[in-house]
Amino acid sequence: MGEQVDLAGRDLAGDDLAAGNPPGLDLAKFEAFLQRACTGAVGGPLRARVIAGGKSNLTYEVTDGTSWWIVRRPPLGHVLATAHNMTREHRVISALQGTDVPVPHTFALCEDPDVVGAPFYVMQRVDGTPYRHAAQLQPLGAERVNAISTRMVDVLAALHRVDPAAIGLIDFGRPDGFLTRQVRRWRKQLDASRSRDLAGAEQLHALLEAAVPTAGSTPAIVHGDYRLDNLLVDHDDQIAAVIDWEMATIGDPLTDVALLLVYQRMPALDGGYAVTDACTAPGFITDTQLLECYAAASGRDLPRLGFYLALAYFKIAVILEGIHYRHTHGQTVGQGFETIGAIVEPLIAAGLTSLKEHN
Structure with a gap:
């Protein structure tokens, strides 16, 4: 919940994405995980940003300059019991692929909190606008x-x-x-x-x-x-x-x-x-x-x-x-x-x- 972000076909290779670690996502550890989960997926240094819009789970846009990924993880700090379950979120999106419900393709799930501090999953970046206003x-x-x-x-x-x-x-x-x-x-x-x-x-x-x-x-x-x-x-x-x-x-x-x-x-x-x-x-x-x-x-x-x-x-x-x-x-x-x-x-x-x- 928060400000809208337009992901529709924008070139974000400039200042929008930074080489440093955004809050809650260690890019070096994330890259090592993604290379293990999807061999050869990463072709260059990663840059990332927090996508404005998430006041609950955190959503990141990550790129190596050629490929793009969306990463989801729980919020920082106070997390309510039974909420922010990345495994369940990843499971339902994966299951709905092929139905009449349009969902992003999922790439990988990490349930090890030691990688970036919490479980997370990686999915396709879909071009589209989440109209809020x-x-x-x-x-x-x-x-x-x-x-x-x-x-x-x-x-x-x-x-x-x-x-x-x-x-x-x-x-x-x-x-x-x-x-x-x-x-x-x-x-x-x-x-x-x-x-x-x-x-x-x-x-x-x-x-x-x-x-x-x-x-x-x-x-x-x-x-x-x-x-x-x-x-x-x-x-x-x-x-x-x-x-x-x-x-x-x-x-x-x-x-x-x-x-x-x-x-x-x-x-x-x-x-x-x-x-x-x-x-x-x-x-x-x-x-x-x-x-x-x-x-x-x-x-x-x-x-x-x-x-x-x-x-x-x-x-x-x-x-x-x-x-x-x-x-x-x-x-x-x-x-x-x-x-x-x-x-x-x-x-x-x-x-x-x-x-x-x-x-």
Whole structure:
């Protein structure tokens, strides 16, 4: 979560990439690993940079002047239990290759924390733009914006149509009790990052516990953080790749739908911070159109989403509180963190409102 970066066909051989080590990536040790994992892959001195955009896991762009790689590793410092699992992220991306869900090709996984200080994996650099801001979309015109945002929903439906067993992911998650565990998990994550009192947090958690649906939607592969700037859009306005799979699992796909809706509603909340405001661009798919498009493309029934929306608000609030915690402890890389903490309580309040409307 953070500033957008355009990877579409730019020549980054100049000052953008440096020969020194970026925070969290020792290039000499990384090169030795990559040469072992992909013999002959590296043809010259490596340069790298942190890609602005990651306020959770760290993403790097690395080049030897000819070839390019994307490297993902957990954040520096405070890491929440069960979060930032590079092995799971690498596994789901690798499994989805060959399906209707566009993903980068994966090259190597390193589970040895002694190489760069944490597990990491290496994948293909895909040309495309992760549209985050309305100002980026507006020059395209309303018709193209509508097409891009509609394809965003179509790809989500395509993900939820994938049979986990058919691609070797039958054991990737535990769908039974998924929603109950989600409520419990995000409470634990909040406790792990708690550094201040948050109005309404205890009440929202208690109400979510009491409102878990007895029967959720048919299980599917869940991305866990699906939104437009976690997609790379190519020059033809097609979705070239879905990225940032760190929270993927098998569970209730309506959690992805609700999270997408909440991201679209964040710009209207008080607090001075929105993960993305792309949805405010003319032509962007509306909430009602999103639900209609998803239902048609997925073939799924959509019940009242109040619980799912409240859970999504709670989840984003906890994630942003974790980022705020790391920022206040000097454990973040880059800029744009100072306003994140102010949106947490408005998110909690919106979650409470969603549950009241649901009931």
